[in-house]
Amino acid sequence: MSGGARELTVDLGERSYPIYIGTGLLAELGRKFTDRGFSVKSPVMLVTDSAVEGLYASKAEESLRASGYTVTRAVVPSGEASKSLERLDVLVEEALKAGLDRKSVVIALGGGVVGDLAGFLAASFMRGVKFVQIPTTILAHDSSVGGKVAVNHRLAKNIIGAFHQPEFVLYDLDTLASLPLREVRAGLSEVVKHGLIWEEAFVDWCEENAEQLLSLAPDALGYALYEGCKVKSIVVSRDEKENDLRAILNLGHTIGHALEAVAGYGELLHGEAIAIGMVGSARLAARFGYSPDIAERTERIFRKFGLPVRIPDSCATENVMSAMLHDKKFTEGKMVFVVPTAIGSVEIRSDVSSEWVKEIVDGLREGKS
Amino acid sequence: MSGGARELTVDLGERSYPIYIGTGLLAELGRKFTDRGFSVKSPVMLVTDSAVEGLYASKAEESLRASGYTVTRAVVPSGEASKSLERLDVLVEEALKAGLDRKSVVIALGGGVVGDLAGFLAASFMRGVKFVQIPTTILAHDSSVGGKVAVNHRLAKNIIGAFHQPEFVLYDLDTLASLPLREVRAGLSEVVKHGLIWEEAFVDWCEENAEQLLSLAPDALGYALYEGCKVKSIVVSRDEKENDLRAILNLGHTIGHALEAVAGYGELLHGEAIAIGMVGSARLAARFGYSPDIAERTERIFRKFGLPVRIPDSCATENVMSAMLHDKKFTEGKMVFVVPTAIGSVEIRSDVSSEWVKEIVDGLREGKS
Numbered sequence: 001m002s003g004g005a006r007e008l009t010v011d012l013g014e015r016s017y018p019i020y021i022g023t024g025l026l027a028e029l030g031r032k033f034t035d036r037g038f039s040v041k042s043p044v045m046l047v048t049d050s051a052v053e054g055l056y057a058s059k060a061e062e063s064l065r066a067s068g069y070t071v072t073r074a075v076v077p078s079g080e081a082s083k084s085l086e087r088l089d090v091l092v093e094e095a096l097k098a099g100l101d102r103k104s105v106v107i108a109l110g111g112g113v114v115g116d117l118a119g120f121l122a123a124s125f126m127r128g129v130k131f132v133q134i135p136t137t138i139l140a141h142d143s144s145v146g147g148k149v150a151v152n153h154r155l156a157k158n159i160i161g162a163f164h165q166p167e168f169v170l171y172d173l174d175t176l177a178s179l180p181l182r183e184v185r186a187g188l189s190e191v192v193k194h195g196l197i198w199e200e201a202f203v204d205w206c207e208e209n210a211e212q213l214l215s216l217a218p219d220a221l222g223y224a225l226y227e228g229c230k231v232k233s234i235v236v237s238r239d240e241k242e243n244d245l246r247a248i249l250n251l252g253h254t255i256g257h258a259l260e261a262v263a264g265y266g267e268l269l270h271g272e273a274i275a276i277g278m279v280g281s282a283r284l285a286a287r288f289g290y291s292p293d294i295a296e297r298t299e300r301i302f303r304k305f306g307l308p309v310r311i312p313d314s315c316a317t318e319n320v321m322s323a324m325l326h327d328k329k330f331t332e333g334k335m336v337f338v339v340p341t342a343i344g345s346v347e348i349r350s351d352v353s354s355e356w357v358k359e360i361v362d363g364l365r366e367g368k369s
Numbered sequence: 370m371s372g373g374a375r376e377l378t379v380d381l382g383e384r385s386y387p388i389y390i391g392t393g394l395l396a397e398l399g400r401k402f403t404d405r406g407f408s409v410k411s412p413v414m415l416v417t418d419s420a421v422e423g424l425y426a427s428k429a430e431e432s433l434r435a436s437g438y439t440v441t442r443a444v445v446p447s448g449e450a451s452k453s454l455e456r457l458d459v460l461v462e463e464a465l466k467a468g469l470d471r472k473s474v475v476i477a478l479g480g481g482v483v484g485d486l487a488g489f490l491a492a493s494f495m496r497g498v499k500f501v502q503i504p505t506t507i508l509a510h511d512s513s514v515g516g517k518v519a520v521n522h523r524l525a526k527n528i529i530g531a532f533h534q535p536e537f538v539l540y541d542l543d544t545l546a547s548l549p550l551r552e553v554r555a556g557l558s559e560v561v562k563h564g565l566i567w568e569e570a571f572v573d574w575c576e577e578n579a580e581q582l583l584s585l586a587p588d589a590l591g592y593a594l595y596e597g598c599k600v601k602s603i604v605v606s607r608d609e610k611e612n613d614l615r616a617i618l619n620l621g622h623t624i625g626h627a628l629e630a631v632a633g634y635g636e637l638l639h640g641e642a643i644a645i646g647m648v649g650s651a652r653l654a655a656r657f658g659y660s661p662d663i664a665e666r667t668e669r670i671f672r673k674f675g676l677p678v679r680i681p682d683s684c685a686t687e688n689v690m691s692a693m694l695h696d697k698k699f700t701e702g703k704m705v706f707v708v709p710t711a712i713g714s715v716e717i718r719s720d721v722s723s724e725w726v727k728e729i730v731d732g733l734r735e736g737k738s
């Protein structure tokens with residue numbers, strides 16, 4: 001293990017797994033496979049996207065080959081559109097041609113798109129093979145932990161999926177250096193979210209270290225990703241299948257997903273959309289009698305990270321509302337929202353009136369306070 | 370519960386579930402939903418095929434509606450081709466349009482095709498919703514129990530799937546009356562298989578009662594399906610995810626699947642293909658020094674049920690062999706076979722030479738003994 005690497009465990013009984021966070025970790029991939037006793041006789045499939053392939057795929061493969069593994073590379077186009085059944089079909093074909101068997105491992109090398117897609121492949125190929133996550137975006141500190149994997153349907157995001165936990169998560173901070181700044185900001189949005197739902201002190205720290213984080217200073221970044229992954233793991237360990245607690249991770253996501261859908265995927269990045277959504281949820285908190293300071297503080301933090309906090313004009317309120325009513329988080333027709341009660345803690349409310357939500361969406365416009 | 374109904378439990382801890390076998394059960398579907406506390410607020414989706422729809426869908430739906438449930442019907446074309454990602458995509462669209470939510474139940478009303486497809490829909494829609502099996506073929510006594518669900522890829526059968534156990538299995542013997550005789554025979558092939566792997570006395574009974582079974586005499590049929598489901602449940606309870614024991618259920622399937630693939634799906638029915646496969650496995654047993662009587666007896670039984678015991682000329686040996694080498698049961702390149710050691714017991718051998726298999730496939734021709 002390289003110097004300064006951090007390690008965490010997602011505690012899920014016999015499905016527990018480690019998260020390694022540090023620099024220089026890609027070169028240790030093969031060794032990690034050997035340590036776990038993965039068979040060298042079964043081919044490994046590395047799934048990556050067209051933007052990441054040229055940067056890091058060879059390094060990962062070399063490490064595996066040096067440890068005796070046979071690796072096949074499968075490259076999907078960069079972008080959300082790859083999270084589809086059509087792409088899954090192509091990957092299954094590649095897996096069959098490469099001779100993958102039940103002892104094979106599927107690796108996701110990339111951001112959340114590659115993680116979700118390769119994860120669903122691993123969950124369903126031969127009814128489930130081993131899976132390893134190598135996140136290469138900041139946002140993927142969230143998506144790579146917790147086992148939610150999925151593809152989209154043209155009518156709904158993440159609607160076809162599974163819970164399939166990885167064998168381990170290998171987070172090599174070096175890979176983040178090539179991330180476009182906009183992706184850095186968007187990823188930090190989920191990091192801050194983990195603070196907002198769980199730990200005020202971490203929110204304070206994020207605000208104080210915003211510049212360091214935006215410039216990818218390794219120490220600050222390693223700490224932030226460690227803390228973000230830690231919150232995520234604690235929550236997932238207590239409620240793997242989202243029966244109750246896990247839903248708090250959806251802070252800002254009800255409005256956020258609707259905005260992504262209405263803006264058209266790719267227009268607003270996921271992290272951008274949920275930053276706006278978190279401001280909306282904080283305003284909802286004030287309606288329930290919690291301090292208006294929560295909304296003010298939430299907005300200030302996201303502004304500091306250069307994230308949007310207002311709904312773009314392209315998203316008409318009625319479209320946002322109707323997208324929300326299609327969201328799978330609405331069980332039996334009621335509106336359910338994660339609402340902050342203070343910075344660092346939230347509650348899940350199932351009594352949210354759609355009128356209030358509409359007013360908040362309406363109010364979250366440029367020019368309105 | 371109607372008179373004479375039989376009940377069994379698949380013992381899987383908190384995922385345990387009952388199998389009801391008897392006549393007049395379709396009319397009790399709604400009551401079973403109510404007994405289980407399924408929410409009437411969440412829409413139910415009944416998946417069936419074009420051959421079954423006109424016969425039994427209304428009856429099932431009426432029972433549900435009488436108990437207060439909202440039901441949407443989704444009909445897929447009859448036949449193996451419906452087990453595809455494309456069809457899954459269509460069903461997801463229908464589920465979304467019907468407003469299914471996380472508390473909804475997906476029902477499979479049909480044979481193994483509908484069960485496997487609707488089961489994979491239930492496993493993956495919103496990362497998993499409740500599932501109920503209403504088998505309407507004899508073969509589906511096998512496919513409806515045990516939680517294996519899947520769709521096909523054009524290069525491999527059942528390659529994309531999950532383990533997703535139903536909430537219960539409702540086997541209404543009345544629905545079997547409309548089954549074409551060829552389907553009856555093919556279904557009985559799996560019933561006999563359950564005897565061959567587990568219980569000699571049941572094999573004896575099947576042989577003695579072949580005519581009764583072929584004419585669908587309710588008492589004999591109920592008993593046979595109960596015994597078949599019983600063997601399947603015992604095996605699945607001990608090894609849900611097919612780590613070891615469950616593989617014995619694949620008796621005859623290695624050759625059988627290859628024959629299905631080479632003949633072209635639909636040419637040879639699944640039950641027909643595995644009848645031939647079981648004769649092949651019994652011949653393999655003789656190579657390992659077990660009694661040649663096993664093969665003779667196996668062949669005699671299947672002939673009595675009017676099932677094929679020879680490979681059709683359309684399936685060239687080399688094509689059968691190459692199809693087998695693509696089978697997902699071959700871990701790390703070795704040939705693994707379920708081999709009978711006597712009538713009513715089998716062993717799993719991983720040391721089967723492909724030469725022997727080739728000779729047996731070659732010998733299983735009309736005109737050869």
Ligand SMILES: NC(=O)c1ccc[n+]([C@@H]2O[C@H](COP(=O)([O-])OP(=O)(O)OC[C@H]3O[C@@H](n4cnc5c(N)ncnc54)[C@H](O)[C@@H]3O)[C@@H](O)[C@H]2O)c1
Binds near residue numbers: 080147175
């Ligand atoms: N499974 C979960 O629990 C979960 C949680 C949150 C988000 N998600 C999913 O994650 C996805 C978003 O993840 P994302 O933001 O990582 O998107 P992404 O995977 O599309 O990556 C963002 C962009 O950065 C590029 N990229 C990735 N790594 C790079 C690198 N190191 N250098 C340069 N470019 C790089 C990608 O090609 C892409 O263009 C969404 O589909 C969302 O639904 C899933």
Ligand SMILES: NC(=O)c1ccc[n+]([C@@H]2O[C@H](COP(=O)([O-])OP(=O)(O)OC[C@H]3O[C@@H](n4cnc5c(N)ncnc54)[C@H](O)[C@@H]3O)[C@@H](O)[C@H]2O)c1
Binds near residue numbers: 424
């Ligand atoms: N999941 C498992 O564990 C498992 C086990 C064995 C087989 N299978 C799968 O099951 C499938 C085969 O099942 P099957 O033989 O039931 O095929 P099937 O579902 O195609 O049914 C056979 C035919 O009978 C028709 N039919 C069904 N019920 C009828 C009824 N009551 N009256 C008249 N016609 C009726 C169907 O429309 C179809 O044409 C295969 O896809 C196989 O892979 C799965």
Ligand SMILES: [Zn+2]
Binds near residue numbers: 190274
């Ligand atoms: Zn998110």
Ligand SMILES: [Zn+2]
Binds near residue numbers: 643
């Ligand atoms: Zn079978």
